[in-house]
Amino acid sequence: MAEPTTPHYPDDEIDLRELFATLWRGKWLIIAFTIVFAAGGVFYALSQPNIYQASALLAPAQNEGGSRISGQLSGLASLAGVNLGGGDGANKTVLAKETLRSRAFLTDFIHRHELSVPLMATTAWDMTNERWVINRDIYNPETSEWQKDDAGQSQEPTNWDLVKAFRELLSVSDNKDTGMVTVSIKSLSPVAAKDWAEKLVQDINEHMRTQDVQEAEASIAYLEDKLRQTNIAGMQQVFYQLIETETRTVMLANAQREYVFKTVDPAVAPQEKSEPKRALIAIVATMLGGMLGVFIVFVIAFIRSGKEENIEPEVYKGV
Template sequence: MINQEAPKQQVMEQPYYPDDEIDLRELFVTLWRGKWIIIFVTFVFAAAGVFYALSKPNMYQANVLLAPAQGESGGARLSGQLGGLVSLAGINLGGGGASQATMAKEVLQSRAFLADFVHRHNLSMSLMAVEAWNMESEQWVINTKVYNPQTNEWLTNEEGRSLEPTDWDIVKNFKTKLSMSDNKDSGMITLSVTSLSPQAAKSWAEKLVHDINEHMREQDVIEAEARIAYLEKKLNETNIAGMQQVFYQLIEGETRTVMLANAQSEYIFKTVDPAVVPQERSAPKRQLIAIVATMLGGMLGVFFVFVRAFIRSGKKESESV
């Protein structure tokens, strides 16, 4: 009885291999048979990646490290100090919103400010009509198909339409070259500007900091002067001594805001680390582009070999049936 049951037990203990189980040896053989296809596809992608990387012009990035110069506007400070009295007087001075630095960051990246910045400094040509930067002559290489450097005029297309870019196109292009990042721990702000020209990157970064300070200063002065005019009007309308005292204090605070705004050279952002002319390019990452293209080519080559082997095996099974 023992001898008869032993073969059955041995048969039951034999491992079972499903038909769809991966055979590493077969995979290796498939890859080896298609090695030339993999090599060819990898080489083509590697060559294309190198060509693309070399065709991209060098980009340079200038950075400015900034610190917020103040926390909130004069109207917000007065509203906090004299909130009860101001409410009694029936006056709303605003305040309580975002800090000046937060507001300035949003304004700096706004479409209206950037369009005005580009036109004020005549940057349309250097943004939209250049192909490269000549390091030796330190001059722009202008695309003469869209801009005439002799007459400083934009050309027209075959339909007679001017090739001069719109504010939408200019701001869209400039935003790709501008970035801001915050350090949550220190509160510092890094403003970065990228350009084909290292000198232009530095110059644009400095001008952006200067212009946003001036823009916010002008806005605060205009708003403070408007509040002063309103308060003086209210002062003339009341004969209550207590309310007159409130108005005098408010006018004094707004006058102080105007004086401080005009006295500060760096109104919103103080420059901690100024921009310098970058000596090294920030983009393109040519080695990374070549490596990624080579890896992508290798993966596609392997994928193609496996697909070809799968199709062939399917044909053989259909023919055998």
């Protein structure tokens, strides 16, 4: 009768009982790390100010009449060396979205609406009095001057700093299926978030309208100059048609209040914060504390096991 063989386990095989025993021995260390990280996470979450987000839903405004006329006369315009205004609506929408994020547009927007102080020198929004809480170490509201730092340099932000700060608050997204565009702004103030979102939509419409009007007026001046230089009746008729088209572009641009984007759902002052997610922060901090505690317990156990293996041969030799 064959003797039963004793199963052999390699030295590096994980023993679940030993694993749980190690965790049980280090339970107080794990609990301590978990409590400390949980308390730190709660403190950090409560110390963060509320952030509010206002969003405006926009639809691309397309001038079908102008596009149709431009299409009919595009061949003639190319012969005359003129680029007709009011081109493809889709391309104009893409251009408007990129302009909305551009450094030049945002710099002009920030300075026009005097947003430097709300962006760079505020710590909170006073809900009761509906006004900004100014950090007087950075800006003095009485003298309207920026304070100096410890090195004696003015803390007035540069255009680069202003645009960088505003871009962190701005979000422009579009729905590929419907073509709708959403412009969102975050701020410590729900009133400011709504106000800035509305002004962004107004300013981008005005910016694109002014740009198209200037291009159309430049084309009209060029065509009128060419008209005076030619005596050919056929070319004169072509120039008259092109001038009429550019004049129509100017008229339609000035008549449309929402030139590029039509507001489907205007921005409103939010009543609920969008950030921070305090419960999520506390949960993540607690989990990190627990995992760090488990990791340290295993590291300590590994170090102790290594020391015990070094001691055993010496004991054996002494015996």
